[in-house]
Amino acid sequence: MSPRGGGGRDSTRDGTRGGPEAREARDGHDVHDARKVRAAGTNGGDRARTLERLLATKEIVVSCGSGGVGKTTMAAALAAMAATHLGGKVLVLTVDPARRLANALGLERFGNTEVVVPPEAFAAGGVEPRGALWAAMLDTKQSWDDLVRRHAPDARTRDAILSNALYENISGRFVQSHDYIAMERLFEIHSSGTYDLIVVDTPPTRNAIDFLEAPERMGEFFSSRLLRWLTAPAKSRVLTVTSKPFYRVADSILGSQFLGDIAEFFSLFQTMAPGFVERSGAVKRLLTDRRTTFLVVSTLEAAPAREAEFFVRELDARGLHLGAVILNKVLPTYLRRTNLTPVARALCRDAAALAADPSVHGGDEPDQVARVLQEVGESFLNYQVVAKRESEQRDELAQIPDVVATAPYLEADVHDLAGLLRLGEQVWR
Amino acid sequence: MRPTTTGASASALSADPPLAARVPLDLLDRRLLFVTGKGGVGKTTVASGLALLAARQGRRTLVCQSDAKGDLADAYEVSGLEFAPREVQPHLFAMAMDTESSLREYLRLQLKLPLVAKVGPLARAFDFIANAAPGVKEVLTVGKYVWEVRERHYDLVVVDAVASGHIVGQLAAPQAINQLVQVGVVRNQTSWMLDILSDPAQTGVVVVASPEEMPVNESLELAARIRDETTVDLAAVVVNRVLPELFGRGEEEVFVRLRRPERVVALSGAVGGDVGPVLDAAELAVTLRRTGAGHLATLRAGLPPALAMLYLPYLFSRAVGLRATHRIAEALAEELGR
Incomplete structure (x- = not known):
């Protein structure tokens, strides 16, 4: 599960992990540069990028x-x-x-x-x-x-x-x-x-x-x-x-x-x-x-x-x-994947037929397996609606700040x- | 409707009082309901749903918004609400509380003061005193609601009330003011307010919670404070956003076996796509539901056994505004057995 919400933020990582550089910033040497970085951020260039760097300054x-x-x-x-x-x-x-x-x-x-x-x-x-x-x-x-x-x-x-x-x-x-x-x-x-x-x-x-x-x-x-x-x-x-x-x-x-x-x-x-x-x-x-x-x-x-x-x-x-x-x-971001929608729909629609397959039911009661498949499919579609709604909200909120961080x-x-x-x-x- | 309902509930009434108490048929038959709870649990959703349900059943209903956020207007898809009530749905009137207007009305109706035109700056000053002096603002606010009840302008007044941090102070204000203010109109007013507020047949508090840790803790504290510090009856606890149970008896074991690698491969092949993440999502749903159920158990155990609890489902749909409010009203109707 990607904690970053799939926003492509990995590409902005630069290997700064606290350490000496952050300490230095705290002491004041790097503060000026950090501000320049942030000022340039609105142009789509470097930003403070991480909470670590932000808090260090x-x-x-x-x-x-x-x-x-x-x-x-x-x-x-x-x-x-x-x-x-x-x-x-x-x-x-x-x-x-x-x-x-x-x-x-x-x-x-x-x-x-x-x-x-x-x-x-x-x-x-x-x-x-x-x-x-x-x-x-x-x-x-x-x-x-x-x-x-x-x-x-x-x-x-x-x-x-x-x-x-x-x-x-x-x-x-x-x-x-x-x-x-x-x-x-x-x-x-x-x-x-x-x-x-x-x-x-x-x-x-x-x-x-x-x-x-x-x-x-x-x-x-x-x-x-x-x-x-x-x-x-x-x-x-x-x-x-x-x-x-x-x-x-x-x-x-x-x-x-x-x-x-x-x-x-x-x-x-x-x-x-x-x-x-x-x-x-x-x-x-x-x-x-x-x-x-x-x-x-x-x-x-x-x-x-x-x-x-x-x-x-x-x-x-x-x-x-x-x-x-x-x-x-x-x-989690996988809920938004559109190629999973037909899979979930198929589970709902064809639950009985799928459950009849011995390699699928594996010895369990097929009726029970069918009900489980149906629930699994419906639940996915339900949560997908929420995940999509969340993603739209995220896009709106993510436009302004230096740092956007996501916790699962x-x-x-x-x-x-x-x-x-x-x-x-x-x-x- | 359901053929067995009458017989079943009649026998339940005699045999098992707590069961009857769980179905508070009288909730909407009260005259004044304060809907409160921790910020973010859905107070406005529940208040707007209750009011809509009452109106749909033919009650002349007033719903009041206590703060300036404007969520109540969104719930009925109308533009900003004002102090003067307006009909937003058949039989349903909505208003927004504001202390200055409340004071104007109070001066005009109670004191028969003719200086309404000049009262502007005066009201601002008074608003400040009302803020500083304990209980005065609360009495003006609660007083307006109780007055609407006393004057029988509506069958039911639903208040989308202030959050749990403030509601006790508001409801306890009439008594507090009796101790602080020795004479004056405000004091005279508090006695009839107390009569209505303290009568469980007329007035009740509805606490809204959600199946999460902090809202549950806060609801339990609030329930105790309402009992200990006010004279108002706690009518019901409404749990909002309850996640559905995925699996019935024995089905969770079936689900666990279904996740074995060879069966995931077989199922993916049969469906024609990777079912792995879809199964992950189901497990997440089960976990979220289970975490919430734990918090709900804590809530139930901490409340008086006879207290009514209503459960509203989490809405997965994209419905917002009036459509969502109708769905909440329907869910409430089901819980209330109507």
């Missing part, structure tokens, strides 16, 4: 895609491959991994602390990594608390915010705070300079671009008229002409006490504005930096593929770098590091 890789396509697992698999073959310190920052994936990475508890994946886990998979793999899960609540501690002007304000009854609800909800926190945490870890490569899994969002906009919205929020309105009752009872109807309606709907609570909270919150505004600008710059690349993970089913296409366009519109499209859980449908779920590496091998070169 980047510091941040953001894995995106709609729910259920396997982006969390793919992010972990790529981080494991990078730690194994490229070396250095590699961190995978995940948001909400399946229990077995957390186990595979040795993450027993949720928390913002990064933990190293024990070398024994690699050894169990028969691999001696060149570098080290670290893993962390995003804890939104704890991250918010940390942010408040950092940006609050004084201890009294800090404690007032943290103990405010609305704080927990609000920190969990407004301005896509979950998305903002993921990006903020990424910025913090990146600035620490601890890791050579950070692979980030993005939170599941209703709309895939939400998290891209989160830093900007956070910055805008602090300078908005809305915040002024919200905080007005706490500062003064004198309302402006424009905000008066707002309070009249809000009062009658919510009651003034609740509104007062909200106002008090946002007044406290506003004291953190300078820190937040500056920080959200820095987060935004980091995302558009050339050291950052985005991977779009998708299956070839209609809905995820459509979302992937949308996402690819949005990245482009924002000047963000799309490094690769990774197609996951793809059916794996029969077993990934439950250890060896499994992650097996998945990574499918897309790496």
